[in-house]
Amino acid sequence: MLVKKVVLNSRPGSNRVPDPGNFRLEETTLAPGLEEEEVLVRTLYLSVDPYMRCRMNEDSGAEYLTPWKLSESVDGGGVGVVQSSRHDAYREGDVVTSFTWPWQTHAVVKGSILQKVNPSLVDGHLSYFLGAVGMTGLTALLGMREKGHVIRGANQTLVVSGAAGACGSVAGQIGRLDGCSRVVGICGSEDKCKALVERLGFSGAINYRLQDVTAGLRENCPDGIDVYFDNVGGDVSDAVIAQMNEGGHVILCGQISQYNKDVPYPPPLSQETQENLRRKNITRERFMVLNYMSQAQDALCELGSLVTSGQLKVLETIENGIENMGVAFCSMMKGGNLGKQIVKISH
Ligand SMILES: NC(=O)C1=CN([C@@H]2O[C@H](COP(=O)(O)OP(=O)(O)OC[C@H]3O[C@@H](n4cnc5c(N)ncnc54)[C@H](OP(=O)(O)O)[C@@H]3O)[C@@H](O)[C@H]2O)C=CC1
Numbered sequence: 166m167l168v169k170k171v172v173l174n175s176r177p178g179s180n181r182v183p184d185p186g187n188f189r190l191e192e193t194t195l196a197p198g199l200e201e202e203e204v205l206v207r208t209l210y211l212s213v214d215p216y217m218r219c220r221m222n223e224d225s226g227a228e229y230l231t232p233w234k235l236s237e238s239v240d241g242g243g244v245g246v247v248q249s250s251r252h253d254a255y256r257e258g259d260v261v262t263s264f265t266w267p268w269q270t271h272a273v274v275k276g277s278i279l280q281k282v283n284p285s286l287v288d289g290h291l292s293y294f295l296g297a298v299g300m301t302g303l304t305a306l307l308g309m310r311e312k313g314h315v316i317r318g319a320n321q322t323l324v325v326s327g328a329a330g331a332c333g334s335v336a337g338q339i340g341r342l343d344g345c346s347r348v349v350g351i352c353g354s355e356d357k358c359k360a361l362v363e364r365l366g367f368s369g370a371i372n373y374r375l376q377d378v379t380a381g382l383r384e385n386c387p388d389g390i391d392v393y394f395d396n397v398g399g400d401v402s403d404a405v406i407a408q409m410n411e412g413g414h415v416i417l418c419g420q421i422s423q424y425n426k427d428v429p430y431p432p433p434l435s436q437e438t439q440e441n442l443r444r445k446n447i448t449r450e451r452f453m454v455l456n457y458m459s460q461a462q463d464a465l466c467e468l469g470s471l472v473t474s475g476q477l478k479v480l481e482t483i484e485n486g487i488e489n490m491g492v493a494f495c496s497m498m499k500g501g502n503l504g505k506q507i508v509k510i511s512h
Pocket residue numbers: 214215216300301304327328329330331332333351352353354357396397401417418419420421422423452453454455497498499500501502504505506
């Protein structure tokens with residue numbers, strides 16, 4: 166069978182913005198037949214995610230991330246359908262997902278990398294398994310619950326950076342559903358600010374590209390900030406932490422503003438921000454969703470029922486075609502996505 170695949174064409178270098186030309190589309194032939202434990206899958210949707218920027222480097226900078234190899238198939242989150250199987254757990258027609266799905270139109274994979282999913286959990290919106298009812302939704306839900314210390318009725322203000330993205334858009338909604346009295350998002354466009362307030366029920370939104378973040382926070386958070394879901398790091402996070410209340414909590418989810426720079430993860434904080442954290446006794450704990458997979462099944466069921474009951478709104482940006490994987494990835498890294506960036510590969 167002739168299939169299309171995306172390989173890493175070149176590395177951007179650890180201090181540069183990635184370019185779609187860093188990826189290359191190739192054709193390859195899948196050998197007929199399957200070995201024992203193997204599964205032939207057809208790809209429906211692929212995910213592009215910020216951590217992939219680190220996998221483009223020769224040294225990913227994180228112990229749990231392996232660098233992609235030059236001229237080899239790239240991989241990440243994917244969802245698809247089983248076409249044939251020699252693994253006991255999978256049958257033709259099953260919908261399956263994986264964190265390490267090859268960027269190919271079809272692929273032969275080991276059954277052990279797959280998990281079977283139930284389409285009724287997402288009312289048939291299978292791309293949600295890569296977003297709100299998948300890895301980024303889990304990150305938002307479990308990150309808020311494990312590190313946010315939200316107490317219903319405690320009149321807490323939550324601020325979310327990267328708020329119109331995949332994790333941020335769900336984290337803000339979970340904060341509201343769990344009882345925060347004010348939820349303010351920080352993001353990079355007027356359209357995104359509008360979507361946060363009008364579609365997702367955020368109390369306010371700040372466009373960090375146009376507005377002074379410090380002034381915007383003073384206006385939107387008159388009682389200070391109790392919980393901060395941090396997706397971006399850098400200057401935006403310094404400004405948020407400066408207005409946090411005594412005993413507040415930072416959920417250190419990601420630091421995308423630093424991923425095109427040659428710095429370790431998590432990147433070092435300024436002296437002033439370190440001093441702010443210490444003086445106000447603010448916790449700032451690293452959260453990594455992969456460390457909480459024992460809670461994943463229950464959390465995914467909760468996310469699924471919040472979505473299907475309409476309590477959790479889902480935002481997605483869908484690009485079409487495997488040839489556009491690099492375009493979609495680079496666009497997401499620059500803020501081209503509203504909600505989860507997905508690429509549709511086949512029907
Ligand atoms: N800890 C964990 O287990 C996990 C962590 N993450 C982390 O969560 C964060 C969000 O990921 P995800 O939701 O998938 O991605 P998003 O859907 O949020 O997409 C990335 C967004 O980052 C914003 N951005 C890009 N550059 C900057 C910058 N310099 N300053 C501020 N914002 C910027 C852009 O939005 P805008 O228009 O607002 O600039 C862009 O849309 C990332 O840091 C990621 O690494 C993700 C999954 C799991």
